[in-house]
Every structure is written in C-alpha cells, then in structure tokens.
Amino acid sequence: MSTESIKMNNWHESARSFRVATWLGWQIESNWTEPFLFMIYAIARPVASALILVFMYMVIAQGGMGHPLFAYIYLGNAFYIYVASVMIGISWTVTDDREHYGILKYIYAAPIQVYFYLLGRGVAKTLTATVAVVITLAFGMLVLRIPYDFLAMNHALFWATFFLGLGALALMGILLAGVALITARHSGFIGEAVAGALYLFCGAVFPLDVLPQPLQYIGLSLPLTYWLEGLRRAVLRESISPLLAPISNEIILVILLGATLVLGLASLGFYRWCEHRAKEKGLIDMQTMY
Amino acid sequence: MKNFRRDLNIFLRTVRGRSYPRLIGMQREKSWIFFDTFLPLLATTAYVFIYRALNAPPEFTGFVVLGGAMTAYWLNVLWSMATQLYWEKETGNLSLYLIAPTSRMAILLGMALGGMAATTLRAVTVLLLGSLLFDVTFSVENWGALLLVFVLTLVALYGLGMIFASLFLLWGREAWHLAQLFQEPVFLISGFYFPVRNLGFWVSIGASIIPITFGLDAMRQLLYPQAQWGFLDVNIEIAVLALLSVLFLVLAHRMLLWMETLARREGRLTVRGQ
Amino acid sequence: MSQRFAIQTEGLGRVYQLKRKRGETAPKTLVALEGVDSEVKQGELFGLLGPNGAGKTTLIKILTTLLLPTSGRALVDGIDIVQDPQEVRRRINMVSGGETCGYGLLTVEENLWMFTQFYGLTDRVARERINEMLEVVGLSDRRKTKSHFLSTGMKQKMNFARGFLNDPQILFLDEPTLGLDVQTSRVLRDFVKRWVRERPGKTLLLTTHYMAEADELCDRVAIIDKGKILACDTPANLKRRLQRASIFKLQTTPLEMSNRFSDLPGVSKFIEHQRNGHTELNFILENENVLVKILDAVQAGGGHLLSLEKREPTLEDVFIDLVGRGFGDEETPLEVEK
Numbered sequence: 001m002s003t004e005s006i007k008m009n010n011w012h013e014s015a016r017s018f019r020v021a022t023w024l025g026w027q028i029e030s031n032w033t034e035p036f037l038f039m040i041y042a043i044a045r046p047v048a049s050a051l052i053l054v055f056m057y058m059v060i061a062q063g064g065m066g067h068p069l070f071a072y073i074y075l076g077n078a079f080y081i082y083v084a085s086v087m088i089g090i091s092w093t094v095t096d097d098r099e100h101y102g103i104l105k106y107i108y109a110a111p112i113q114v115y116f117y118l119l120g121r122g123v124a125k126t127l128t129a130t131v132a133v134v135i136t137l138a139f140g141m142l143v144l145r146i147p148y149d150f151l152a153m154n155h156a157l158f159w160a161t162f163f164l165g166l167g168a169l170a171l172m173g174i175l176l177a178g179v180a181l182i183t184a185r186h187s188g189f190i191g192e193a194v195a196g197a198l199y200l201f202c203g204a205v206f207p208l209d210v211l212p213q214p215l216q217y218i219g220l221s222l223p224l225t226y227w228l229e230g231l232r233r234a235v236l237r238e239s240i241s242p243l244l245a246p247i248s249n250e251i252i253l254v255i256l257l258g259a260t261l262v263l264g265l266a267s268l269g270f271y272r273w274c275e276h277r278a279k280e281k282g283l284i285d286m287q288t289m290y
Numbered sequence: 291m292k293n294f295r296r297d298l299n300i301f302l303r304t305v306r307g308r309s310y311p312r313l314i315g316m317q318r319e320k321s322w323i324f325f326d327t328f329l330p331l332l333a334t335t336a337y338v339f340i341y342r343a344l345n346a347p348p349e350f351t352g353f354v355v356l357g358g359a360m361t362a363y364w365l366n367v368l369w370s371m372a373t374q375l376y377w378e379k380e381t382g383n384l385s386l387y388l389i390a391p392t393s394r395m396a397i398l399l400g401m402a403l404g405g406m407a408a409t410t411l412r413a414v415t416v417l418l419l420g421s422l423l424f425d426v427t428f429s430v431e432n433w434g435a436l437l438l439v440f441v442l443t444l445v446a447l448y449g450l451g452m453i454f455a456s457l458f459l460l461w462g463r464e465a466w467h468l469a470q471l472f473q474e475p476v477f478l479i480s481g482f483y484f485p486v487r488n489l490g491f492w493v494s495i496g497a498s499i500i501p502i503t504f505g506l507d508a509m510r511q512l513l514y515p516q517a518q519w520g521f522l523d524v525n526i527e528i529a530v531l532a533l534l535s536v537l538f539l540v541l542a543h544r545m546l547l548w549m550e551t552l553a554r555r556e557g558r559l560t561v562r563g564q
Numbered sequence: 565m566s567q568r569f570a571i572q573t574e575g576l577g578r579v580y581q582l583k584r585k586r587g588e589t590a591p592k593t594l595v596a597l598e599g600v601d602s603e604v605k606q607g608e609l610f611g612l613l614g615p616n617g618a619g620k621t622t623l624i625k626i627l628t629t630l631l632l633p634t635s636g637r638a639l640v641d642g643i644d645i646v647q648d649p650q651e652v653r654r655r656i657n658m659v660s661g662g663e664t665c666g667y668g669l670l671t672v673e674e675n676l677w678m679f680t681q682f683y684g685l686t687d688r689v690a691r692e693r694i695n696e697m698l699e700v701v702g703l704s705d706r707r708k709t710k711s712h713f714l715s716t717g718m719k720q721k722m723n724f725a726r727g728f729l730n731d732p733q734i735l736f737l738d739e740p741t742l743g744l745d746v747q748t749s750r751v752l753r754d755f756v757k758r759w760v761r762e763r764p765g766k767t768l769l770l771t772t773h774y775m776a777e778a779d780e781l782c783d784r785v786a787i788i789d790k791g792k793i794l795a796c797d798t799p800a801n802l803k804r805r806l807q808r809a810s811i812f813k814l815q816t817t818p819l820e821m822s823n824r825f826s827d828l829p830g831v832s833k834f835i836e837h838q839r840n841g842h843t844e845l846n847f848i849l850e851n852e853n854v855l856v857k858i859l860d861a862v863q864a865g866g867g868h869l870l871s872l873e874k875r876e877p878t879l880e881d882v883f884i885d886l887v888g889r890g891f892g893d894e895e896t897p898l899e900v901e902k
C-alpha cells in the first residue's frame with residue numbers, strides 16, 4: 001500500500017470512529033425509559049446550581065436581579081455547564097466503558113481510533129448540555145428577569161468564540177481521558193472535579209479581579225477565561241472586568257484559536273503516552289472499584 | 291444466647307471485613323488526594339470568592355468552607371453508598387454476599403463506616419486548608435453539642451444512603467442518573483453555600499429530610515454563636531437529627547429485607563446488565 | 565451416618581416473568597425448571613448435566629437461596645430453603661465458573677479474608693484455610709498480588725478457593741471449569757474429588773455441560789434438559805442403557821440427502837454435523853447389521869467414506885438417546901485431553 005492510501009485509510013478510520021461513537025454516545029445518553037425523567041434531569045441540575053448563585057447573591061446583595069454584576073455571574077455560570085458536561089462526557093467514557101460496560105478492551109481491539117471515538121462520545125453530551133444551557137438562560141430571562149438580549153448581541157464574536165471554546169473543551173476532555181485511563185475509579189468524576197476547580201480560576205462566577213494576584217495569572221493562562229469573556233462581551237456588549245477589558249475582541253479570538261491548536265497537539269501526544277503506559281501496566285481492562 | 295453471640299460475631303466481623311476495602315483502597319490508590327481533596331477545595335474556594343465579589347460579611351467564608359467540607363460526605367453517600375449495591379451486582383459480588391449467613395445491614399454498615407472514615411480525612415483536609423487559606427476563625431462555645439450534631443448528621447446521612455442503596459438497586463442503570471439528579475439540587479436545598487433559612491420556612495422544613503440540612507445549620511450556629519443566620523433552635527435541630535437517625539436506620543433495614551425478598555422472587559436482581 | 569438427604573426437591577419449578585416489550589399486552593413467561601424431584605445423599609458428588617439454558621443455574625440459585633421457586637419444595641441439609649434461608653446459608657457455599665469475586669484493589673489474600681469474615685471465621689482459622697486453598701489452586705505465590713493484576717483464569721481460581729473457605733457441608737459448583745485451561749481444570753477436578761472422598765459427610769453438587777467431567781467426577785448424574793430431569797443414575801448405569809446398542813461415528817465427503825438415514829429401520833438415533841469440509845454422522849443402532857444399509861445409503865448419496873469408528877457409549881450418547889439431539893457444536897476441551 002502506498003503512503004497516500006494509508007493516509008486515506010487512517011482518515012476513513014478516524015471519521016468512522018467518530019461517527020460510531022457519536023451514535024453510541026447518543027444511544028447511551030438517550031437511554032431513558034422515561035422521557036419525563038430525562039426532562040427533569042436536564043433541567044434540575046443546571047437550574048439548581050444557578051439557583052445556588054441566585055440565593056448567594058440575594059442573601060448578600062439584597063438588591064434586584066437587574067444589576068450588571070448579576071447578569072455577568074449568571075451568564076458565566078450558564079455557559080460553564082458545557083465545561084463539566086463535555087469534559088465529563090469524554091473522560092468518563094474511559095471509566096464507564098472500562099469498568100461498567102467492560103468494553104474498553106474491545107474498543108482497543110477494534111480497528112477504531114480511540115482518540116476520535118472519545119471525541120464522538122462527547123458529542124452527545126454536548127447536545128444535552130446545550131438543552132441545559134438554553135433552559136438555564138431562559139429561566140434567567142423569564143423568571144429572574146435578567147435583561148439579556150440575544151438578538152442584539154455581537155453574533156460574529158459570539159459564534160466564533162462559542163465554537164472555538166467547545167473545541168478546546170473537547171480536547172481538554174481528551175487530556176482527562178488520558179488521566180482516567182491510568183488512574184483508578186474514585187467516587188467522583190475526574191471531569192467534574194477538574195471542572196469544579198477551573199470554576200475558580202476562569203472567572204466563571206465573579207470577575208477575575210477578585211482573585212489574589214497569583215491566581216489571576218493562572219486565570220489569564222486558561223483558554224476558558226477568554227472563552228467566557230468573549231461570550232459575555234458578545235451578549236452583554238461590555239466587559240465588567242478591568243483586568244480583561246484592555247484585551248480586544250480580535251486578540252481574544254486569536255488566543256482561543258492558538259489554545260485550541262496547542263491543546264490539539266498536546267492531547268494527541270498526552271493521550272498516546274497514557275495509552276502506552278496503560279498497556280504497559282495492563283490497565284486497559286482493570287476493575288478498581290472498592 | 292449462644293446464637294446471639296454467634297450472630298453478633300458474624301455481624302461485627304462482616305462490618306470489619308466490608309469496611310476494609312474502603313480503608314485500604316484509599317491508601318492503595320493515592321490519586322484520590324488530588325481528585326477528591328485538592329480539586330473540591332478549589333471548587334469551594336470559588337464560592338468563597340463569589341462572596342468576596344459581593345462584599346459579604348466574613349462569617350460567610352466560614353459557612354462556605356464548612357459546606358465545602360460536608361460536600362465530601364454527600365458525594366460519598368451518593369456515589370459510594372447509594373450506587374454501591376448496584377455496582378456489587380454488576381461485578382457479581384452481590385450474590386456472594388447474599389448467600390453468606392450474615393446480616394445485609396452489616397455489609398452496608400461496613401461500607402458506610404469505611405467510607406465515612408475515608409471521607410472524614412477529605413473533609414478535615416478541606417476544612418483545615420480552607421480555614422488556613424481564608425483566615426476563618428470559629429468561636430465554639432459548646433464542643434459537646436457540635437460533636438453530637440456532627441455524629442448524628444453522619445448516622446442519619448449514611449442511613450439515608452443505605453435506603454438509597456436498596457432503591458437504586460431496584461432501579462438499575464437509571465440509578466446512575468438519579469444519583470446525578472440528586473447531587474446539585476441537594477447542594478441547593480440543604481444550604482451548602484448559604485444559610486438555609488433564606489429558602490423560606492417551608493422549603494427549609496422540606497429540605498430537612500436530608501440530614502445535612504439541619505446538620506449544617508446547627509453546626510453553623512454552634513460555630514458562630516453570635517451570628518443570626520440560624521433556621522431553628524439548635525436543640526430542635528438536634529432532636530430532628532436524632533429522630534432521622536433512628537428512622538432511616540430502621541427504614542434501611544426494612545428496605546433491605548424487602549429488596550432481598552423481591553430479588554429472590556423476581557430473580558432479576560442477581561442478573562447483570564440491567 | 566444417618567441416611568439423611570443433603571438435598572431433596574419435590575416438584576420444584578421456576579417460571580420467570582419476562583419483561584414486556586412495547587406493544588405486547590400479555591406478560592410473557594419462561595419455564596426454566598419444571599417438576600424437579602431429586603434426592604442427593606450425604607457424602608455424594610452429584611452432577612447435573614445439561615446443555616446451555618437447561619436450567620442448571622436456576623436450580624443452583626434456588627438451592628443457594630438466591631431465588632425463590634414458583635412451585636414445589638426444596639430442602640438443603642433438611643432445612644427448607646424458603647422457610648429458613650439463613651440456616652441454609654450457614655451450611656453452604658457456591659462457586660460459579662467464569663466469575664471472580666471481591667475487589668480489584670485488594671490482594672488475593674485480602675479478598676479471600678474479607679469473605680471469611682462474612683462467615684464469622686476468626687483470623688487464625690481464616691489464615692489457615694486461605695493458605696491451604698491457595699496451595700490447592702496454585703496461587704500461593706500470588707497471595708500479595710492485587711486481584712486486578714491477575715489473569716482471568718487466576719481470578720477464577722481465587723473465586724474457586726473462596727467457595728471452600730467456610731468449610732461448607734454442601735458445596736454448589738456451577739460449571740466450575742468453564743473457560744479454564746486443561747491443566748487447571750484437571751487440578752480443580754482432582755481436588756473436588758478428594759474433598760468429597762476424604763471428608764465424610766461433605767456433599768457436592770456440580771453442574772456442567774462437559775460430558776467427560778460429569779462422567780469422571782460424579783457418583784450420580786442427573787441429565788437435565790429444558791428444565792426437566794430426564795434421567796438420574798450413576799454414569800455407568802446410564803451408559804448401560806445403551807449397552808445393547810451399537811454406536812458408530814462416520815466421516816464422509818459432504819453429503820446432501822442425509823435425512824433418509826433416520827428412516828432406515830434399525831436406526832434409533834442419528835445426528836449429523838458439518839465439519840470443515842466433511843460430514844460427520846453419529847448413529848445409535850439397534851444392532852450392527854444396520855451398518856451395511858447405512859454404508860449403501862452413503863454411496864447412493866454420492867458420498868465417500870473417510871473414516872468409520874465404533875465407540876463405547878458416552879454420556880453424550882445417553883443424552884442423544886434421551887433427547888434426540890446433541891449438545892451442540894461448542895466445546896469440548898476435555899476431549900482434547902483424552
């Protein structure tokens with residue numbers, strides 16, 4: 001076979017892996033005997049975590065929900081749903097396939113590119129997360145009367161930021177999947193734990209300026225920070241963070257693009273390495289529950 | 291009398307046997323230190339900074355740190371108690387437990403105690419680090435009451451976890467989603483990050499079915515005797531927690547027996563992949 | 565020793581309620597066990613032989629208190645499994661082949677120790693029995709290995725060892741050698757035999773779908789198919805039923821119209837398999853003279869004889885004789901060994 005056809009083969013295999021995984025992920029996600037339960041599930045979690053913020057805000061700032069700071073907090077929190085969902089969707093796949101379904105070893109035996117398989121499994125999660133985000137935002141606008149105007153937003157900035165950020169998130173999910181591959185199952189989800197921690201640094205629910213200076217630097221080095229900032233600027237049409245305000249919209253997009261590329265390379269390399277270690281130590285089909 | 295001693299021996303040994311993997315598991319796989327302690331600490335920290343952004347009074351930092359420490363227990367109960375029998379079924383251990391002449395309650399208790407001990411380490415880490423990082427100072431006047439509240443909260447909470455364990459086993463794979471479904475809403479209604487009374491009287495009363503609600507509220511009142519954020523009088527909350535402890539343990543026992551009978555009758559609970 | 569039965573069943577039956585599919589109104593049921601009467605004596609090594617789906621596991625689950633019967637009665641060591649399951653559990657243990665036990669993060673030794681605790685064994689007794697059993701299954705040098713690093717076969721051996729830890733009066737082995745290699749199976753079978761022979765009063769009920777295993781190990785064998793026990797006797801007596809019959813195995817070039825064989829007078833049972841490129845014909849004949857007619861028929865069908873073999877009856881032939889079909893084409897590692 002020529003190099004050319006090998007390349008084509010790889011490409012087909014990757015595309016097929018992605019397709020199969022997307023389908024499988026959707027089957028798993030939508031495997032609800034009760035659609036009603038699914039609705040509650042899609043609504044309850046995000047609305048509950050949004051309400052936690054609402055109450056924290058109300059307890060202290062006795063003021064109304066029309067305050068710009070609240071609009072800022074709420075929007076960041078809504079889009080942050082993607083962070084946990086996509087990263088969990090991808091990294092949990094490894095744990096679930098290995099320890100619950102016990103199929104990870106077969107996936108490794110099949111002519112499938114695991115890297116693309118994992119990305120595909122993330123697609124279904126992204127779709128359900130979208131439902132949650134939309135519901136959270138609708139809840140904010142209709143019930144809490146937060147004055148978002150999605151028609152008048154900066155559409156170009158919004159969509160460019162949105163998709164670049166999702167790409168970056170998926171790639172971070174792969175990094176975590178690598179970690180999941182070489183560690184044991186613990187009570188929590190790795191993706192969830194990491195998402196929870198990033199919640200602190202990327203200014204999801206408060207302006208970065210509140211953090212002590214060293215932590216601000218961490219925030220400034222995370223693509224998620226720019227993702228949320230871009231989305232907020234597009235919707236709210238202003239930046240509330242003095243720290244980020246000097247950065248132009250174009251720079252934000254460039255940073256996101258660069259980060260996605262770097263993450264793409266890093267995740268490929270890191271996942272290969274984790275795979276290698278996992279095979280070396282025989283972790284592909286381990287059962288670690290205790 | 292002889293039978294009683296024999297049964298007690300088996301009971302205690304079962305508790306010891308089943309708690310062992312929980313304790314040793316933590317020690318064997320050190321990655322939990324990072325994932326289950328360090329990362330949750332960061333998440334808790336995020337809530338501290340929300341209050342900072344809102345210029346909240348300093349005791350709120352303490353509220354959040356305490357809530358953050360208690361999340362460890364809630365997550366442990368959900369993910370390592372409630373879903374556990376289901377996992378045991380899927381790995382084939384459940385039938386081996388059921389054919390042993392031991393108390394099923396002892397098996398759950400072993401799991402719970404092991405999990406509790408392991409989780410306490412996490413909770414204490416979050417509490418200590420959180421307090422140090424954010425200069426949290428508590429002014430405890432009544433250590434006895436504080437300890438009592440804490441212990442009662444855990445007993446009732448793990449009792450609830452045992453009830454969940456039987457229920458989730460019946461619901462099968464759906465249980466997974468249910469555990470996820472419970473996670474955030476309980477953070478909300480039990481007031482992990484703000485005093486529960488802000489939810490209003492009736493919601494707070496309803497939320498008290500989750501032992502953490504009154505547990506947290508009482509502990510906050512005992513840690514900050516001066517602050518006026520409590521929901522009910524501490525003594526009332528202690529009484530409710532004591533009641534819940536007994537109620538949940540009795541219910542858990544009943545549920546287990548019922549679950550086992552159902553399992554034997556329908557013959558599907560020892561079958562995997564459902 | 566009293567002639568008390570270790571296991572006794574009367575009209576034991578089990579019907580499963582199948583899940584209703586969308587659109588179906590009447591709930592479906594499946595009869596997995598029907599009218600099983602059996603008596604296993606104390607000290608006996610009793611075998612249940614039957615193809616996949618025959619109901620072997622269902623019977624074991626009922627006897628080990630994991631499943632309730634839907635009809636009939638069962639006593640284990642004289643105790644009713646429905647009335648007093650906890651008392652039954654004190655006397656039994658069970659091992660399912662192909663399965664493991666415990667937690668991956670625990671070592672072999674720790675996993676086994678955990679199970680001894682469920683039976684209230686003191687640490688000293690537990691330690692002794694674990695050592696003894698690890699020696700038997702050949703895992704002594706792996707005692708400190710975390711069980712998720714064991715091979716599948718080793719995990720099965722660990723689980724096998726677990727079954728003996730509480731020194732049960734009655735042990736249930738559900739296809740204990742399933743998927744194990746020949747040598748390991750050999751070792752486990754030898755131990756099983758010794759365990760029953762050397763310890764008076766111990767009873768063992770073993771299910772298998774390997775003929776030779778049942779033949780070699782069991783004092784008595786019950787042949788079970790579709791939830792019913794068709795025959796129950798010593799292997800020798802079972803085979804004696806076919807004593808006057810002649811059993812032949814023929815291999816021929818591929819044959820088309822093989823159906824006609826069953827119509828030949830004197831052919832009591834006939835089974836055909838297509839195996840890589842040739843046809844295998846198994847006959848149970850009333851007498852040897854019929855063979856000539858069969859050979860004629862083969863020639864008439866355009867086939868050539870590749871080999872011809874007269875066999876001693878096996879339990880499989882007994883099964884074929886009883887049921888009219890074979891056990892299927894899967895298996896059998898034991899035949900390799902012979």
Ligand SMILES: Nc1ncnc2c1ncn2[C@@H]1O[C@H](COP(=O)(O)OP(=O)(O)O)[C@@H](O)[C@H]1O
Binds near residue numbers: 561581594595616617
């Ligand atoms: N829990 C169950 N629900 C429904 N049908 C079952 C269940 N367990 C077994 N069966 C069915 O009962 C029959 C007997 O199964 P089993 O006892 O496992 O057979 P064996 O062990 O001899 O292979 C099979 O047809 C099987 O599909």
Ligand SMILES: [Mg+2]
Binds near residue numbers: 738
């Ligand atoms: Mg079976």
